[in-house]
Amino acid sequence: MAMTMTQKILAKHAGVDSVDAGQLINAKLDIVLGNDITTPVAIGEFCKAGFTDVFDKDRIAIVLDHFVPNKDIKSAEQSKTCRQFACHHCISHFYDVGKMGIEHALLPEAGVVTAGDCIIGADSHTCTYGALGAFSTGVGSTDMAAGMATGMAWFKVPAAIKIDITGKLPENCSGKDVILTIIGKLGVDGALYKSMEFTGEGIKNLSMDDRLCICNMAIEAGAKNGIFPVDDVTIQYLEGRSQRPYMIFSADEDAVYDEVIHVNLSEIVPTVSCPHLPSNTKAAANLHHIKIDQVVIGSCTNGRLEDMEAAYNILKGRQIAQGVRCIIIPGTMNILRECVQRGWYTAFIDAGAVVSTPTCGPCLGGYMGILAAKERCIATTNRNFVGRMGHVDSEVYLASPHTAAASALAGYITEYKED
Amino acid sequence: MITQGKAFKYPDNVDTDVIIPARYLNTPDAKELAQHCMEDIDKEFVKNVNAGDVIVAGWNFGCGSSREHAPLVIKTCGTGCVIAKSFARIFYRNAINIGLPILECEKAAEEIKAGDKIHVDFDTGIITDITTDKTYEAQPFPEFIQAIIQKGGLLAAIGEREPQ
Incomplete structure (x- = not known):
């Protein structure tokens, strides 16, 4: 058989x-x-x-x-x-x-x-x-x-x-x-x-x-x-x-x-899962000016070195938009050390982000980035269920590190386009 | 084994985050956790649920996290049974392992209304909506799983068999 x-x-x-x-x-x-x-x-x-x-x-x-x-x-x-x-x-x-x-x-x-x-x-x-x-x-x-x-x-x-x-x-x-x-x-x-x-x-x-x-x-x-x-x-x-x-x-x-x-793969476009199901996907380019309060780059889904690199390449030398809180969480101590040694950690701070030690924290609404009512987050995490990252009236949009980082700079959900 | 009580009706894709939000998962204590059962989808559930009551839901009940706390709080609240069109696989497994009776029955899940008085006979898989006087037949469990349920959960069952 x-x-x-x-x-x-x-x-x-x-x-x-x-x-x-x-x-x-x-x-x-x-x-x-x-x-x-x-x-x-x-x-x-x-x-x-x-x-x-x-x-x-x-x-x-x-x-x-x-x-x-x-x-x-x-x-x-x-x-x-x-x-x-x-x-x-x-x-x-x-x-x-x-x-x-x-x-x-x-x-x-x-x-x-x-x-x-x-x-x-x-x-x-x-x-x-x-x-x-x-x-x-x-x-x-x-x-x-x-x-x-x-x-x-x-x-x-x-x-x-x-x-x-x-x-x-x-x-x-x-x-x-x-x-x-x-x-x-x-x-x-x-x-x-x-x-x-x-x-x-x-x-x-x-x-x-x-x-x-x-x-x-x-x-x-x-x-x-x-x-x-x-x-x-x-x-x-x-x-x-x-x-x-x-x-x-x-x-x-x-x-x-x-x-x-x-x-x-050649036909894949930057994709975002809108609230409140991972299957509720839309092309990032089709989401116009959805304002965000928070960005989370990390998790078991996207806290690896290439994810940190994507965030670094987009955030370096730039500033996170006014009113946006950007939380970056390298997935392991080795990845965190690499971020330090390669100068990415400093670049993240210079851009206005905070960098945490490894944790699942915000992904499941545990701690380290809980959302208030009506707040909206774009995250590289894996679930956008009701109340997943905090208040039942908050919203999570799931995306790649590229899209999350580009959105952190813009202050609204946007796909990353190279200059 | 039977259960009888009123129905609480929920939609498709009820996830474990609304069954028991992670903000409460800093304790493994089932009684403490049960105070927050279904809190993010139905704040009144804990106040209104009585022993033997039945949760009736759509497709993919219990999707998301593997937290066993989800079937555990539903059971600890006194819920007698969950009837759904389908269950997410980890929830299904967990429910059997901890002894929360669950039944898959698309028609019952579709037709039963919130508040209806429901009678469930687990030996026959017959679900009766006493309010509408309709009966439904649920999918029976495979024998292997019935054996786990009869022995009172997974750990009781493995005590009786040597690993292959």
Whole structure:
């Protein structure tokens, strides 16, 4: 039976020769992930069920990233719970303040996740690691607890949507514009329960940062996972980084897909998701003078080095518009250090932006950029649901770093055009 | 197992941010969190919900974040069941894992009106709108999932089987 790339990884981890879409399997996990919001719930369930040991201290990753450095006493208690658990069980991939990054920027960068892996994470954007050629999906805290205890998880083998990519992106576009365009076509549940398999001759023109961003938002189309084939771009990224040997899987030529979507990168335009759904997409050029109060450049979607570079190239030597607050959040400490060493940090400050240490903070309305009623933000984050970044009457527009930075200078939503 | 109560009606794409806003996620305490259940879509929900009541919604209920706090607050409020046209996959998984009964039934989700008195029999999957005297049949769960539910959630279920 012909299989998709996702199905091949799942078959391997279930210890069977082949699997079919819809089949229920029990699969071995390479990494089980949680953060400072979801892990305390998982720890509670783990203990309540009477487990005393984790299945493998080297296969669990706990990243404090949502509310750290802690925003209040309660969040400090949640971090403390994670810290004590990690210490007690000698969890090797525990990342605290000073070492942490936004989990989905950090784990690929640190080589904790790699090609061929089967990964669950108690965070919906765990689907990010599909960019490396891994099967990776978001789950809840109870699944995390069960994963930590047994190293296994049950899955319904997903059917697939093939996304055939051709062409090359215009200069003012990035992976964000690609995935927003796809979500606009599919809708927020267009890929529900399915895998999104990105393929085609155009993928060689997408950098790893673009791919990580694209897979990150597969969940916003309802998908179980997004996945890219392993090619030279992947190998180059993994070499010297991956902490474990990687495995390369590829889809069978005659694998079955429920649907094939064609995306010509050359036709992609700067795209914005308007409130209050990621699928509510419009070309940035068609949004005229929508005034903004805040800009956020960062998150697990767009807090990587290329995102910082795009922001730097647009903001350097210029001034953020009067009345606009621009918050830039490098995704990891390494990315933050690079921003400092390359002089980008200074350029951001000179432009009138603030730069934060890595945090999910404003993306989910946690802290560090909460919106008041009637305020409007353009953000490189991943969700624009009602109240996502603050007051229920505030608005979030999702866009690429190029579009967000250009909008910060203009004071209203605009696409970036080179001078 | 049955539940009976009045219906609360919500649209498509009810996301986990409106079910339990992240600004409250600085605690894992279900009772404390439950005070804010559905707050950003329906401020009156917590005041009006009684044990056994039913949430009825459109497509893709529970989309967005993986926070298990979402099904947990719905359950902790006393909600007996969520009926939707479809569920986002992580919410679906979480609901089963923590023992919040959910049912997929497009027709029931379409026709049931807010305030209707609803009776749900989980063993048969039969949903009855007592107010309109109409019955609906929900999609049954796969056996594998029924086993998890019967054992009282995922962690209780894995206690009984060795990993393969």
